[in-house]
Amino acid sequence: MKLDTRQAAELLKQQDNVLILMHKNPDGDTIGSGYALYYALTDMGKRAALACSDPIPDKYGYMTEPVQPLTEEPSFVVAVDIADVQLLGDLEETYATRVDLCIDHHMSNTLYAKDTCLYKTAGATCEIMTDIIGKLGTDITKRIADCLYTGTATDTGCFKYSNTSSHTHLVAARLIEAGADYVAINREMFDTKSKNRLLLEQAALSGMEFHFDDRCAVITVTREMFARTGAKEADLDGVSALSRQVRGVEVGVMLREKEDGSIKVSIRTTSWVNASDICRHFGGGGHIRAAGCVLNGPMEAAKARLLEQVEAALKEQAK
């Protein structure tokens, strides 16, 4: 059944011995909404615990206190920010058919849970969770506010992305009132990077090429760059978006040399070129402003083939 936030709060009030599931490769929104609910339920005197197939990244340490496992089988299972049971990772086998309540904002939610509280226009599950916890009758404490602010800010690019709404800002206002340490959280989430990430970014950006009257920018990431900088796969997060940061660039391309020598392509466009169309030409796909495909190496040959298609797409406008 579909529940609104009031109904979800009423359902949660009746439970005890609750297990909260977060998705694999956990991000700020699943961790923030999961821990916020955990703190709220335990503040209400209930027994609760959290589970995730992967470890919580260190950078979220400021909001994740140690959690003891439940001493018996859970009586009620909640999934937060999980659109599909596949995203449970190793926990899928155990819990795929046992989720009592799913709280989520993804359009792609498969309605796998017994009850689902789904708001597709919310920028983050933490926005929905703020409304639910506000209706549980327990305080939004500082540690709860830190969790909910983290998920709200990270999923909306600090209120920059199009999934931000006036409701997102109303939630942020409420969480700041409740004591969220937004300055430190935003610095850690948006303005801090590892030294390895910085070195990888530098290596990639220093070789940035411009084509077609600077309307296309190309970033190249080689295996050698990873080896030289000590960076890991995760350090590449967000680098492809940097390909379109220069004013006037319509098509940003990142070419990444994989272990097997093939070339992974990420395309980001600014305002009118269809990135998905370009990638479909090579058997890939995606969204209109962000898409990807894989080409055979070596790098220079792949780049030349891709740039042919980018040039054709840019010429379309002239028509």
Next chain:
Amino acid sequence: MKLDTRQAAELLKQQDNVLILMHKNPDGDTIGSGYALYYALTDMGKRAALACSDPIPDKYGYMTEPVQPLTEEPSFVVAVDIADVQLLGDLEETYATRVDLCIDHHMSNTLYAKDTCLYKTAGATCEIMTDIIGKLGTDITKRIADCLYTGTATDTGCFKYSNTSSHTHLVAARLIEAGADYVAINREMFDTKSKNRLLLEQAALSGMEFHFDDRCAVITVTREMFARTGAKEADLDGVSALSRQVRGVEVGVMLREKEDGSIKVSIRTTSWVNASDICRHFGGGGHIRAAGCVLNGPMEAAKARLLEQVEAALKEQAK
């Protein structure tokens, strides 16, 4: 006299033939609050105009429509986001003693106007202007919302800085409801840079040095880098903040070689070192987390002298 936003709105309602002054080197907040007030007054059928000692930068073109000068001497003069008459630039001589109403959020406001509407805890003058226009009895149209959102977002670092409050978010919610094109505005203000700026940033960051167990990072900007990249003075805006972007860095330093060969130093600290104390040692000063000073060149000698003081400051913690 000090006015609240209701009183400022009442005063403005009674005026016609209004000149609105913006500060020199205009930024998003003075331009946003100035144009928003201009649009609101003209929407109300009043005659109004804008003046600034410097040209409006091109990047604000999306919200600045052409404005005709007044055909006679202004009957009422409003200054927006201007803490001191010196900030009027070339307009100081003409208007320093003729400002009827100042609307501002700077603590340092000298109360030079006949009436002043000052909210020191506001993150931006545009926050205050939103409240005033809301009380004028005219609509917050899309073009007014674009102006007010721009100033609110730019002065608060897109809601990241400590001057952001719950009120800032309530204002943002209202402006999004009124149609502010926040996605395009944020991309232009925060995620877009000129090619010259990117090249300068790359040149500076590629030589980043780490000292004292990576607790200090140093960026060096030489005259040669400006010549090679074609970047201008303004392209250096915000680069000094990048010196503390690496996790674990407490003291970020930018050293900039000036035309006369002296070295301009900017220090940014993360959480406990007093940047102002370090700079005072060299005759400079500033704030606890951001300060500056000027040293004699050459670069390497200046860097060595500065790093001595940084090391001493970092050792203070061990005590």
